Amino acid sequence: SLQIRVRSTSSLRSLDRTIVGDVPFKDRHIGPNDADMKEMMGTLGYENLDAFLREVIPDRVRSNRSLNIDPPDGQTEAEVLDSLRKIADRNDSSKKSLIGLGFHNSITPSVILRNVLESPEWYTSYTPYQPEISQGRLESLFNFQTLITELTGMDFANASMLDESSAAAEAMSLAFSVSSKSGAKSKKVYLVDKRVHKHTIDGLQGRARGLGIDIVLVDALAADLDGAEINEVIGFMYQYPDTEGCLRSYTEVCAAVKAKGGIVCVAADPLALTLFEPPSKHGADVVFGSAQRLGLPMGFGGPHAAFLATIDKHKRRLPGRLVGVSKDRLGNSAYRLALQTREQHIRREKATSNICTAQALPANVNAMYAIYHGPAGLKKIASRILLLTTVLKLGIEAVGSGRIVPSAHGAEYFDTLVIEMDDAEQLITAAENECGFNLRRVGAHAVGISLDETIGLTDIAELLKLFAGFSNYSKLISDSFIEELVNKALVSGRPNFLKRSDEFLSQDVFNKYRTETEILRYMNHLKSKDVSLASSMIPLGSCTMKLNATTEMMPFTWKGFNALHPFVPPRQATGYTELIQSLEKDLANITGFDAVSLQPNSGAQGEFTALRMIKNYLKSISEGDRDICLIPISAHGTNPASATMAGFKVVTIKCDTRTGYLDLGDLKSKLELYGSRVGVFMVTYPSTYGIFERSIVDAIDMIHEAGGQVYLDGANMNAQIGLCSPGELGADVCHLNLHKTFCIPHGGGGPGVGPICVRSHLSRFLPTHTYAPFADKDAISPVTSAAWGSASILPISWTYIKLMGSSGLKKASIAALVNANYMARRLSPHYNIAFRNENGLCAHEFIIDVRPLKATADIEAIDIAKRLMDFGFHAPTMSWPVPGTLMLEPTESESKTELDRYCDALIAIRGEIAKIETGISPRAGNVLKMAPHSQLDLLAEQWDRPYTREEAAFPLPYLRERKAWPTVTRIDDKYGDQNLFCSCPKF
Amino acid sequence: SLQIRVRSTSSLRSLDRTIVGDVPFKDRHIGPNDADMKEMMGTLGYENLDAFLREVIPDRVRSNRSLNIDPPDGQTEAEVLDSLRKIADRNDSSKKSLIGLGFHNSITPSVILRNVLESPEWYTSYTPYQPEISQGRLESLFNFQTLITELTGMDFANASMLDESSAAAEAMSLAFSVSSKSGAKSKKVYLVDKRVHKHTIDGLQGRARGLGIDIVLVDALAADLDGAEINEVIGFMYQYPDTEGCLRSYTEVCAAVKAKGGIVCVAADPLALTLFEPPSKHGADVVFGSAQRLGLPMGFGGPHAAFLATIDKHKRRLPGRLVGVSKDRLGNSAYRLALQTREQHIRREKATSNICTAQALPANVNAMYAIYHGPAGLKKIASRILLLTTVLKLGIEAVGSGRIVPSAHGAEYFDTLVIEMDDAEQLITAAENECGFNLRRVGAHAVGISLDETIGLTDIAELLKLFAGFSNYSKLISDSFIEELVNKALVSGRPNFLKRSDEFLSQDVFNKYRTETEILRYMNHLKSKDVSLASSMIPLGSCTMKLNATTEMMPFTWKGFNALHPFVPPRQATGYTELIQSLEKDLANITGFDAVSLQPNSGAQGEFTALRMIKNYLKSISEGDRDICLIPISAHGTNPASATMAGFKVVTIKCDTRTGYLDLGDLKSKLELYGSRVGVFMVTYPSTYGIFERSIVDAIDMIHEAGGQVYLDGANMNAQIGLCSPGELGADVCHLNLHKTFCIPHGGGGPGVGPICVRSHLSRFLPTHTYAPFADKDAISPVTSAAWGSASILPISWTYIKLMGSSGLKKASIAALVNANYMARRLSPHYNIAFRNENGLCAHEFIIDVRPLKATADIEAIDIAKRLMDFGFHAPTMSWPVPGTLMLEPTESESKTELDRYCDALIAIRGEIAKIETGISPRAGNVLKMAPHSQLDLLAEQWDRPYTREEAAFPLPYLRERKAWPTVTRIDDKYGDQNLFCSCPKF
Numbered sequence A, B: 001s002l003q004i005r006v007r008s009t010s011s012l013r014s015l016d017r018t019i020v021g022d023v024p025f026k027d028r029h030i031g032p033n034d035a036d037m038k039e040m041m042g043t044l045g046y047e048n049l050d051a052f053l054r055e056v057i058p059d060r061v062r063s064n065r066s067l068n069i070d071p072p073d074g075q076t077e078a079e080v081l082d083s084l085r086k087i088a089d090r091n092d093s094s095k096k097s098l099i100g101l102g103f104h105n106s107i108t109p110s111v112i113l114r115n116v117l118e119s120p121e122w123y124t125s126y127t128p129y130q131p132e133i134s135q136g137r138l139e140s141l142f143n144f145q146t147l148i149t150e151l152t153g154m155d156f157a158n159a160s161m162l163d164e165s166s167a168a169a170e171a172m173s174l175a176f177s178v179s180s181k182s183g184a185k186s187k188k189v190y191l192v193d194k195r196v197h198k199h200t201i202d203g204l205q206g207r208a209r210g211l212g213i214d215i216v217l218v219d220a221l222a223a224d225l226d227g228a229e230i231n232e233v234i235g236f237m238y239q240y241p242d243t244e245g246c247l248r249s250y251t252e253v254c255a256a257v258k259a260k261g262g263i264v265c266v267a268a269d270p271l272a273l274t275l276f277e278p279p280s281k282h283g284a285d286v287v288f289g290s291a292q293r294l295g296l297p298m299g300f301g302g303p304h305a306a307f308l309a310t311i312d313k314h315k316r317r318l319p320g321r322l323v324g325v326s327k328d329r330l331g332n333s334a335y336r337l338a339l340q341t342r343e344q345h346i347r348r349e350k351a352t353s354n355i356c357t358a359q360a361l362p363a364n365v366n367a368m369y370a371i372y373h374g375p376a377g378l379k380k381i382a383s384r385i386l387l388l389t390t391v392l393k394l395g396i397e398a399v400g401s402g403r404i405v406p407s408a409h410g411a412e413y414f415d416t417l418v419i420e421m422d423d424a425e426q427l428i429t430a431a432e433n434e435c436g437f438n439l440r441r442v443g444a445h446a447v448g449i450s451l452d453e454t455i456g457l458t459d460i461a462e463l464l465k466l467f468a469g470f471s472n473y474s475k476l477i478s479d480s481f482i483e484e485l486v487n488k489a490l491v492s493g494r495p496n497f498l499k500r501s502d503e504f505l506s507q508d509v510f511n512k513y514r515t516e517t518e519i520l521r522y523m524n525h526l527k528s529k530d531v532s533l534a535s536s537m538i539p540l541g542s543c544t545m546k547l548n549a550t551t552e553m554m555p556f557t558w559k560g561f562n563a564l565h566p567f568v569p570p571r572q573a574t575g576y577t578e579l580i581q582s583l584e585k586d587l588a589n590i591t592g593f594d595a596v597s598l599q600p601n602s603g604a605q606g607e608f609t610a611l612r613m614i615k616n617y618l619k620s621i622s623e624g625d626r627d628i629c630l631i632p633i634s635a636h637g638t639n640p641a642s643a644t645m646a647g648f649k650v651v652t653i654k655c656d657t658r659t660g661y662l663d664l665g666d667l668k669s670k671l672e673l674y675g676s677r678v679g680v681f682m683v684t685y686p687s688t689y690g691i692f693e694r695s696i697v698d699a700i701d702m703i704h705e706a707g708g709q710v711y712l713d714g715a716n717m718n719a720q721i722g723l724c725s726p727g728e729l730g731a732d733v734c735h736l737n738l739h740k741t742f743c744i745p746h747g748g749g750g751p752g753v754g755p756i757c758v759r760s761h762l763s764r765f766l767p768t769h770t771y772a773p774f775a776d777k778d779a780i781s782p783v784t785s786a787a788w789g790s791a792s793i794l795p796i797s798w799t800y801i802k803l804m805g806s807s808g809l810k811k812a813s814i815a816a817l818v819n820a821n822y823m824a825r826r827l828s829p830h831y832n833i834a835f836r837n838e839n840g841l842c843a844h845e846f847i848i849d850v851r852p853l854k855a856t857a858d859i860e861a862i863d864i865a866k867r868l869m870d871f872g873f874h875a876p877t878m879s880w881p882v883p884g885t886l887m888l889e890p891t892e893s894e895s896k897t898e899l900d901r902y903c904d905a906l907i908a909i910r911g912e913i914a915k916i917e918t919g920i921s922p923r924a925g926n927v928l929k930m931a932p933h934s935q936l937d938l939l940a941e942q943w944d945r946p947y948t949r950e951e952a953a954f955p956l957p958y959l960r961e962r963k964a965w966p967t968v969t970r971i972d973d974k975y976g977d978q979n980l981f982c983s984c985p986k987f
């Protein structure tokens, strides 16, 4: 027979590459083509790219190695999709996981899948800091908040947390901050019921250590809190239903804790809350949990939105983002992010939380899921699950195979049963191998089963057959047997205990979009209000709003990646293992480090994780007294916040106000001052001012000489790949934002992944996880609910790297530098470019300093930002890192045409400002002060402005063809903060 | 061992259904809920639905059976997706088909896949008859036309044809109409080169028979056309490259044909045209072909856009739709459908083509593919294919396994080789079983191979190993052997013969969207100009613009359905076979007929097919003289056009102008007049006037008594499912529009599927196909290029039926009737409802007669249609079936809220008209005459209109929150037709 099935050899593959065909992906990803690049070099006055690069990046910083990505020239989109399918196929998505523990099978309605999760208009938008062009997603997040307050019975909920684990930690922090604000600094004990999920308790440990809290596990059922130690208690946490499936109220324990000023925090299942009394009835001050089962796939752990809600009294302590209602210039109501002044970029080391990127996109899916089902629909789904659980319980009792936990204690149950039986191990094995079910191993002699909205009677029948096989039950598990059980369950009904009786979700929005047509139009209408990368460039400095290519995004919604429970046996997830290892390898290569953890699900989470590791490392080398973290004043607010949370004291290092460079003198004097207390130096490179600082290597050397570790904030990695690297600079650790540099879209404020890359001496401290196949004895406790945080978006970054290859990645970095410098050059006759290096160049971003315009024209950064909306553009980063300025990062993905269009807009605005300066336009009520202009505003009957309607709407010709409208006029921030509405009032 | 893997029994499944969980799909699909229905019954004055139905549908028409869909209560969305995955898995999509014959592997760029093919804004829009709210897709279709004219070298191209086969027939028709218009009615011979694809020639037969044309197959290489018969020739057709892969110019044959007034028609491969001289150089008058390989998956045959292009002289003979440029009221250029007066709904039996629904969505994908690659990119893709073909050719020559056709004749080749060899059969079998390639069987002793853009050197190496196995070649097919071949191919280069040297596609649009970001924004910008079902209801009478649910749409872009070549061995397509048989069964059940063909790819194509079958049936029972087709005056224009094309003479039957009912008296007298010549009666039921006519059964009886057949146009099937059926009414055949009743989206003007359902006496005449496993000796010749026309959209209708079940389908019909009657009732105080039954009720649609407003206010239907755009709405069907009226069909998918919003808009417009009638507004220049209003129009500095800007833009409050803007003002149709521009001028 023929011997012909030999697939591609690598030599044929590279020969094949020499035969040009389709445009390579890198040229789809990178905006300027070679001719554009040449033209831009001309504008900048350089012979060629090399000459330019030599003047952007200091020699001592520039890398002299090549990246080592396989294949070096990148795969084609077709090839990479093929590889991904094979990887996805190696994950066993055919098994039905009934493991529970916060992760459940769930049905994402197709219409929401396609029109939100797979829609670039939703997933490529940024956090809605510019509310006038973000009313769509703000409304949706507001719906999420309303959903959560209604389900939990709390007064305020934020716009999502990273996951249940970090929400638990934030709840504890809130309790801590309440008690320390009340002067009780000595209180340090946090009681946690032992029936909280183990991985949630694990996730609390790192945060507790950082804050100096003692976590005390208690059996809340038996707890006798009359003793003296109750005075030490900052709070008490329990779960509802708990890890054994029981719902209990613990009213007495709660009352005792509260009587002494403690805070009650409850981890709750949002679907259970549709049928069971909300914890607000039992004294809860904080309710948190994961909203995953409201319409999101498990995704091997994430991304999912968690929620955190609290009572009115603590509303200003809610971490993260909060959408509120305010009004615009015309008095129309409008959404915006409320209480922004609480954020860590303002409060820095005084912040109590470091959460920045959250889970906006998943939260929007949750909100739409709830809107589509409505209160009655959600109740029906939950009731069905409860009924099936009852049927299963009656069945197991009938076949007599084990002792069931919820009934034993007289507690209520919802979807989870724990069955104690000798043969638990064997049953779990049989379930996996013979029935295709993953059940939960609860110790050696119990099995857990959690049902969900995908389960039917057929599954129940199979489960009962399985149990019957492990008991003495000899009769047939027939259809009529099942029918009897169903009738019995129906007849017995539900006890009144803990039964929810109040109405919830009666608001209009949850009761009118019941058909696919209606919800499609609602989602479509919301997205039409927003500016995203699908409409125009978003040059947010430090945010790297680059292309999120469709090929990168596709695997995220494939079953092979999104159907897996995070705690399946590793043999069922070999595709993920392969992808994760490959991504870790490439990221280590790119950063010049030795080991990587993909666990942290945001940049800030990465910071916290790495700092905890450094803490433990220092302790391990008997340098545990090094408790100081040096941070330049220009750092992102999450740096000092993370450092504080990790147990460091923050000392600020100055920067030169003229050059933006790190003040090495100040660094030196702080090192002298704090000497052996210096634990770590956290620095962003290229600096947040957008400069490749020459002195970085000196600074790093100084820290190392002083015995400290160097942490490099990798937010600006997009300027570096293939050109230099944190590892080569000499740093010990860095975090990356895959949702910046590596193409995970921002999703309107998350999800993200913030991996940490470390030098070998730190690798044994990389975080572990209860359900992960790795666990170094020195590993720090986990920071996320799942071992690999937001696993199902890792294929995005993997795909990007494989598509670009070494050469493409490097080319992208260069284009990012060229694009930024080209824009700076075009704008420099019109605006003051704040910081440049000695050759007059910036890195991949730059700051325009508009502060002088305050005096000459009464114009501030915000006026320019709002006027840009009239040009169809999103503003640059406002007032960070320097207050009153604008920072632009075009990224490599923007074409020269688009850069020019943005420059033209800014130049036209400068012209409008000049008219104010010369007195042609008034200082008040001019087109900038009145910006942005909505349709309602411009079509008003009366018109007595010093400019025409057309000047307001179409200041440049391209707008006549392509205009994106702000849907409201300028929003009143103060009014909104003073009158805080963060959820829909009852209908 | 355990015996536990028994899956769902049907009794458990139905028990499961009794436990309510998620909202059933039917309640997602149907707009009004039970409470709404009750309220609407109240408005209409009926106790309950039964009472209402009794008065809508005559007793003698109403069905007394239940539908028999499995399962009767419908599957859930999750279940149906599960079933579909299993079906898709039974198709073998792992094989690489190199069969060619007009179907090639192709890469749909992911960004186009997601943002056009999978985007409801693109796929749910209607044919752009209302251009002011369709500028996006009009621009895209215009780009398609430009693409085609540039590639073919012709002057005019239309906006797509159904497929290559029907394009061939249309080309022949064009030749026929040219020669008959030139007075040469006796000319009847159409020469077709024998190297045209066999299935294309097959597809010509039916049309030729209908028109009385003799197709004469010739060997154009050998043809000696100096004989006398050349005078009889209306045209000559050849293929480029031909079915053996050869490109030749036949300049002399063409010249000879043209010298006698004949028309030269060329079937061309659009990708080959990027490298080879366009047929315009060789004398072609018409060039047609399939654009599939420009970015569309093969989809087991379709849907794909075919193209048809011609020279200036024949531009007004182009069938189908043609997008042209005109200008709007402000003088801005604007796109629109040109030459609408040529359409068959105007010309009826005088039309030369019946094409109505075409392939707009696929054509848009083709256009975007070309825009994304640009001329250089397309050439590179084609050059790579040509190079690989050369390598393969050199390799096969080197291993010495067979005689290769293209070289033998000294012709050029592009992508296809035909290799004559004794072992062809065995080689094809080995290719399939051992290498995973489907090769083409060319007779018994030759094999065909067509390469495409997905092929690489690895594939070439495998093919050569395969060939080596069938020759005496004993050396290894090593990488270096391949490398030698590549070098040889590169060195030898291309001969100049037939080499394309002119520039093409130099227009701006094909040269500026080269990055993913840029094309994403372009596609996004275009779609933002258009109104689709994703924005608001589109109550186009007779068009059934209902929900196209996402779950229905998803399988269409799955590999398991879209990767199959239509001519694979049936064993590789068992999933399709199962799905097709199941769909045929359900459609037969729904229509009350015995057999179904899913081949026709539009309603009009279905009409033609069925009429051809009836012709042959009549002949078979020796009634071949029955050449008359009776058609009511109210029929859709495609009916008489199809009848003429099928060889019938059309006789028109009157309708009562007051009731709209068929004039039975006229029918009787025509039957008396034509007696034994009556072949068929074509009627729409419920009538096009939107009434369930009581007399239909009488009419059918009369026809049958006269010996004729009854054809029921199923466009209005949406009013009938589960309530009555063509079969029970007594008809012999009907066609369905799956793109109306069965949820295939309209795609902006296609694709569609027009199955025919027949009584058993007609079943043996159902169309056959060369490459299909069915072929009754009486079967008529095929009407499409592939056996099942647009196979890959059949899952949409299958899914709809399975989701709805018998009960859901019936409920949908009822809701369609209720919705229409509710709207009619709400509008009746304000507008004259033209036709109603004796109980004052309509069926699923109704006509408002606005003709009297001409006299009272100088307002016509078009003014109301355009003013509706200012309200964010698409107009109803205008001027059909009654000139000067508007016909509304809300469908069951619209909610009561949306119906009310539309009624409110129409009532508000009536109020504006009343103001004209009472002299408050002027008769000219009022808000209706000036409608629609664009942003540019309303923001103009000057304002001297008799209404305010706000009145123009926001006539009702909801528009302040949700406004869709027409992007141009009213378009000047006459100007556009007089100055016909249908493609972009050269840059």
Ligand SMILES: Cc1ncc(COP(=O)(O)O)c(C=O)c1O
Residues within 6 Å of the ligand: A355, A356, A357, A542, A543, A602, A603, A604, A605, A636, A638, A639, A684, A713, A715, A716, A737, A752, A754
């Ligand atoms: C410099 C810098 N560091 C850290 C972060 C925090 O990342 P994340 O938002 O993912 O928590 C950001 C986010 O914008 C940043 O710009």
Ligand SMILES: Cc1ncc(COP(=O)(O)O)c(C=O)c1O
Residues within 6 Å of the ligand: B355, B356, B357, B542, B543, B602, B603, B604, B605, B636, B638, B639, B684, B713, B715, B716, B737, B752, B754
């Ligand atoms: C009554 C009727 N018959 C036939 C057709 C033709 O269908 P198609 O456009 O699919 O060719 C239509 C299309 O609108 C129609 O309304």
Ligand SMILES: O=C([O-])O
Residues within 6 Å of the ligand: B205, B206, B207, B209, B612, B613, B616, B779, B780, B781, B782
């Ligand atoms: O239409 C045919 O007669 O084949």
